[in-house]
Amino acid sequence: MPDDAHFMPLSMVRPGQTVELVRIEGGHKLRKRLADLGLNQGVSIRVMQGDAGGPMILAVKGDTRLALGRGITHKIIVAAPQQR
Amino acid sequence: MVTICLAGNPNAGKSTIFNALTGARQHVGNWPGKTVEKKEGRLWLDGQEIAVVDLPGAYSLSAFSAEETITRDFLLDAQPDAVVAVVDAANLERNLYLVLQLLEMRVPLMIALNMSDVAESRQIHIHRERLAERLGGLPVISMIGSREIGLDALKEAMVQVARRRVKAAPVYADLGPAVESEIAALCSLIEADANLRLYPARWLAIKLLEGEDDLGTRIGPALAAAAAAARDRIAAETGEDADTLIADARYRFLGGIVSYAVTRAAADGLTFSDRIDRVLAHRRWGVLVFLALMWVVFQFTANVSAPLLDWVDGIIAGPVTRWAAALLGVVGLGGSWVESLVVDGIIAGVGGVLVFVPVLFSLYVALAVLEDSGYMARAALVMDRFMQRLGLHGKSFLPMLVGFGCNVPGIYATRTLENPDDRKITAFLTTFMSCGARLPVYVVFGSAFFGAASGGLVFGLYALGVGVAVLTSLLLTRLVFRSKTAAPFVIELPPYRLPNPKTVGLYVWSNTARFIHNAGTVILAASVVIWLLLAIPVGTGQFANVAPGDSLFGATSRVIAPALAPAGFGQWEAASSLMAGFVAKEVVIASMNQVYTGADEADEPEPPSTLGEDLAGIVTGLGEAVVLTGQEIVNIVPRTLNIIPGLNVPEANFLGRADDAGSDSALQSALRAAFTPLAAVAFNVFILLYVPCMATVAAMRQEFGARWMLAQVAYTLVVAWLAAVLVYQGGLLLGLG
Incomplete structure (x- = not known):
């Protein structure tokens, strides 16, 4: 695990970048819901679209496309994979 | 009557397969006490009538939404004779997450690998027999639901599974030592409880560790307390919540299956849908x-x-x-x-x-x-x-x-x-x-x-x-x-x-x-x-x-x-x-x-007319109406362009009528x-x-x-x-x- 300095919320990741999910800062229900949809710890996330303010489109597990509201993307902590 | 149900993620094409199986012999109603649509149909197969139930789309067997609760309760309470897990072949790994939970539930299962044409077009090749092997020998049928390809094979497998002719080995993801030891302890509590005889013990134990609070009416307070204590121990021992560990272990297990059973061209290219979404999901153009x-x-x-x-x-x-x-x-x-x-x-x-x-x-x-x-x-x-x-x-x-x-x-x-x-x-x-x-x-x-x-x-x-x-x-x-x-x-x-x-x-x-x-x-x-x-x-x-x-x-x-x-x-x-x-x-x-x-x-006062004149009038009227409908479809274009001030594109007039x-x-x-x-x-x-x-x-x-x-x-x-x-x-x- 890299130190905390390399962690950032998913909302800061730019389109085209790929990151790894470190943890979800939310309740048990949110964590479980996101895991059911394919966003579990350690999963590789490619940001397809997204800009300041609006929802983001993510690619996970190759072929799953998820759209997440800006509110949740603040709660998903990620790290750049090359820093691990 | 034999009951077979279809389960799967939303968008996995369940309805398409359901429609292909039952055609117009279907009834749309509501689940009792719920307002989620319940679709039931009939199918003649092998000389007997079979009831087919299309379960609501679910990502998981938790009680997160009404759809998932219904799916879970139906599987637990109705004891269907066969369950068809409809899986989107082009999105296999995430779709298998639900399949894994169905396996934990020990329902008589088979896999419909739907939209295999889409998968092939993205150069995702699924080795069906390898997938079946890792899933304990379940029937895995390749399908294109929209073109009814693979439908006969699916029906054949439905009969085999419903008659208990398929011997499938149990398949479990190894959830890691901390979780597994608590599962074993909970399982022995569950198996000792006569009220819980009907429930698959391992499945129930995992649900309890995941912190499913909706099971309260099914389990007693003692078991609920044991589960809470087990969750605390896992968190203390590993520093992670049990639900996180379980989800990770499941996906790791599925990742192993997918890399064994699927070969694909270099991924990470943009799909056709991604390209369309550049416009349709764009914040302004969209x-x-x-x-x-x-x-x-x-x-x-x-x-x-x-x-x-x-x-x-x-x-x-x-x-x-x-x-x-x-x-x-x-x-x-x-x-x-x-x-x-x-x-x-x-x-x-x-x-x-x-x-x-x-x-x-x-x-x-x-x-x-x-x-x-x-x-x-x-x-x-x-x-x-x-x-x-x-x-x-x-x-x-x-x-x-x-x-x-x-x-x-x-x-x-x-x-x-x-x-x-x-x-x-x-x-x-x-x-x-x-x-x-x-x-x-x-x-x-x-x-x-x-x-x-x-x-x-x-x-x-x-x-x-x-x-x-x-x-x-x-x-x-x-x-x-x-x-x-x-x-x-x-x-x-x-x-x-x-x-x-x-x-x-x-x-x-x-x-x-x-x-x-x-x-x-x-x-x-x-x-x-x-x-x-x-x-x-x-x-x-x-x-x-x-x-x-x-x-x-x-x-x-x-x-x-x-x-x-x-x-x-x-x-x-x-x-x-x-x-x-x-x-x-x-x-x-x-x-x-x-x-x-x-x-x-x-x-x-209308002129009197004969029955024959009336009927002829109805038929010619329909002909004209069809032509005019075509005209109106064409006219959407000029009407839309004419919104722009200054433009006045003439509208089509097929029959040469005045307004x-x-x-x-x-x-x-x-x-x-x-x-x-x-x-x-x-x-x-x-x-x-x-x-x-x-x-x-x-x-x-x-x-x-x-x-x-x-x-x-x-x-x-x-x-x-x-x-x-x-x-x-x-x-x-x-x-x-």
């Missing part, structure tokens, strides 16, 4: 495309269906009415109250509603295409930003969009929302979405008062409904639900695909059939009741031979009418049709037909005599905004209780009155009267 699509949908419903509507209207008002009158004359009832009941009451009432089948048909086609193509999820996405500003989120948009078809399923569709307050607000707003049944009223008024510009009135009313919903939402989120926290917006974007004709067809059929069924029951009854109220004299006159104004209906409406005067339609006739519209908006036109035209029958200004119905000329154009607009505003129908009131009560229902009824009446008065008085001030 909204423009959305608005443009809505415009086309309204054009489609308002104009494209018009020729067919005129055709049906002609048949009912002409030949059908003549034939009924002739038939009653033969049996000696001509001129009696029975003739009045049949011709003025039933045929005018029910017929006046059936006329709008083409309108609803086109609306349902449009909604089905948007849904089945995968666009609906994008609509929710591009609208999310906007909905957030209203204190809601993008998913609230879907029930409202469905509400444009019919408010009732719209209210039920709020079940996809997770937060109860979001659900309440969204359902409240959904009733302001102008449903298909309100459209006929706008169409009749629009073409009576505004001719070819009636599309503008219709669009304006739809937009006003949205506007009122926006203001109401701000009011509710700022004042009533101030403590509400915004629910997270998460939605899967399924790949775009060509809508499947069978799926669209069955959707359109079941919705249109419900409308026709309503016409045959509720509206028939309402028509008879309204006719009766119109037939009972108050003061002078005799039964079935009284001017509408002197009838019981007229008397009641007179009491209400003065309250509507500030809105410009204070006549009792208008009040009476609004009264009727409380039952269902479909009844408004029926009631107007009776009130405005029922009294003066003999105003257009049919002269050919309008008796009702429309009666309306022009009774309303000023401004009052007509105000009246339509009222129709748009007040209580949609009895069915929505019932749905609101069922979903949210009597208090919320009454609040809704009161609020819509007040808002409708205020808006109508504002439009009329404002219009007068601006000199539009």
Whole structure:
């Protein structure tokens, strides 16, 4: 695990970048819901679209496309994979 | 009877396979006590009848949404003979997450590897036998549901599994030492409990460790306490929550299966859908495309269906009415109250509603295409930003969009929302979405008062409904639900695909059939009741031979009418049709037909015609209507371009007809005599905004209780009155009267 300095919320990741999910800062229900949809710890996330303010489109597990509201993307902590 | 059910993620193509299996032999209802759609069908297989149940789409067997609870409870309680897990082959890993939970549940399982053509086109090659091997030897059938490829193999496997001829080995993901030791301890507690004999022990133990709180009624307090203690121990030992560890271990296990069973060309390329989403999901272009699509949908419903509507209207008002009158004359009832009941009451009432089948048909086609193509999820996405500003989120948009078809399923569709307050607000707003049944009223008024510009009135009313919903939402989120926290917006974007004709067809059929069924029951009854109220004299006159104004209906409406005067339609006739519209908006036109035209029958003596002439007229009429429908589809283009100021693209005119200004119905000329154009607009505003129908009131009560229902009824009446008065008085001030 890299130190905390390399962690950032998913909302800061730019389109085209790929990151790894470190943890979800939310309740048990949110964590479980996101895991059911394919966003579990350690999963590789490619940001397809997204800009300041609006929802983001993510690619996970190759072929799953998820759209997440800006509110949740603040709660998903990620790290750049090359820093691990 | 043997019961087989289909389970799978939303968008895995479950419905397509269900439709392919059962065809039209299906019944759409609701799950008992729930308002999620339940689809059941029948299938003859191997000499016996099999019941097929299409379970709601679920990502997991948790109780996160009503859909998932239903799926889980059905599997636990109904003990189906076989479960078909429908899996999207092009999205295998995530789809297998549900399969793994089905395996934990030890249900008699098989896998339908659907949309294998899409997977192949993305150069994802799935080695079926390798996948089956890792899944304990389950039948794995490669399918293309939309083309019914693999259907026979699926049926064959269904028989084999249901007869317990498939020996599948148990398959479990290893969840790691900390979790596994707690599972073992919980399993022995579960197995010792006679009440839990029916439940698969390992599955239940995992659910408990995941912190599923919905199992409370199934398990005792001792077990719940043991599970809570186990979760605490796991957290203390590993530093992670049990649910996180379980999800990680499952995905790791599935990752292993996928890398063994799937070979694929270098991934991470942009798919076709990704490229489309560059535009359709774009924050600016996406909204423009959305608005443009809505415009086309309204054009489609308002104009494209018009020729067919005129055709049906002609048949009912002409030949059908003549034939009924002739038939009653033969049996000696001509001129009696029975003739009045049949011709003025039933045929005018029910017929006046059936006329709008083409309108609803086109609306349902449009909604089905948007849904089945995968666009609906994008609509929710591009609208999310906007909905957030209203204190809601993008998913609230879907029930409202469905509400444009019919408010009732719209209210039920709020079940996809997770937060109860979001659900309440969204359902409240959904009733302001102008449903298909309100459209006929706008169409009749629009073409009576505004001719070819009636599309503008219709669009304006739809937009006003949205506007009122926006203001109401701000009011509710700022004042009533101030403590509400915004629910997270998460939605899967399924790949775009060509809508499947069978799926669209069955959707359109079941919705249109419900409308026709309503016409045959509720509206028939309402028509008879309204006719009766119109037939009972108050003061002078005799039964079935009284001017509408002197009838019981007229008397009641007179009491209400003065309250509507500030809105410009204070006549009792208008009040009476609004009264009727409380039952269902479909009844408004029926009631107007009776009130405005029922009294003066003999105003257009028609030349007598033979049965043969009538039939020939119907057939040639249909031919013309089809040609005109084509013309209207073509004309969407010039009408759209003509919005741009300065452009005046001519519209197509296939039959070389002049504008049919002269050919309008008796009702429309009666309306022009009774309303000023401004009052007509105000009246339509009222129709748009007040209580949609009895069915929505019932749905609101069922979903949210009597208090919320009454609040809704009161609020819509007040808002409708205020808006109508504002439009009329404002219009007068601006000199539009």
